[in-house]
Amino acid sequence: MGLKERRQRERGQRREQILDAARALLFEKGLHATSINQIAKKAELGVGTIYFYYKSKEEIFADLQEEGLELLFSRIFKICDMDLAADEKLREIGLQYRRFSEENRDYYDIINYFLASPGIFFAPNLKNKIDRHGSWIIGLIVETINSGTRDGLFQSLNPRRDAVTFLGTLHGLTQFRKLRDTVLAGDSHKEIISHAVDHFINGLRDRMS
DSSP states (O other): HHHHHHHHHHHHHHHHHHHHHHHHHHHHSTTTTTHHHHHHHHHHHHHHHHHHHHHHHHHHHHHHHHHHHHHHHHHHHHHHHHOOOHHHHHHHHHHHHHHHHHHHHHHHHHHHHHOOOOOOOOOOHHHHHHHHHHHHHHHOOOOHHHHHHHHSSOOSSSSHHHHHHHHHHHHHHGGGGGGTTTTTTOOOHHHHHHHHHHHHHHHHHHHOO
16 A cells, blocks of 8 residues: 555544544534534544644534435435336335435434534535535435326426425434334334335325326
8 A cells, every 4th residue: 555545544534533523422412512622532633633624513513414415315326226117216215214214323313413403503605515415315306206207107296395395204204213112112114104105106196197
């Protein structure tokens, strides 16, 4: 391994140390109570090292948010790239969203933390970067709905609104996993999400009649 490659690997490792520490502190203390000094201590790095990579703690948390959204985007993109009918793609997206929340729990929890928070934490430039990633995900769902419309499976007068509704339904029902021992006792969380996806698909089909 050459010097350039070694330095790149070291920078990647430092960055992961910072993000891991910030993630842990976010859930322990919340964003406002977390400082750069605390992140540095948790990561076992100097404060100057943190500032070498990030200008502020908000940049760190925005980076975490973006990473999670990029990972979710890549999962959904692979489905949209498959040779499947639009309704099957929507079903697969529903299953994949649930898998993402389980297999990439840290990233899912980061996304949910900021979605569920009533306030806006980020400056406009950072918020716009994060929102852009979210728009890419919605765009994939919009194109799936549009392809179903072109193929005569669906009728959607407002594909973007339908896509937002679909994604919001998935996210909301994913939160119901916490109720598996109470409200959902005796029922399958996976099947509830599948039922909601089928209901959404049927709604797009019913407009054809």
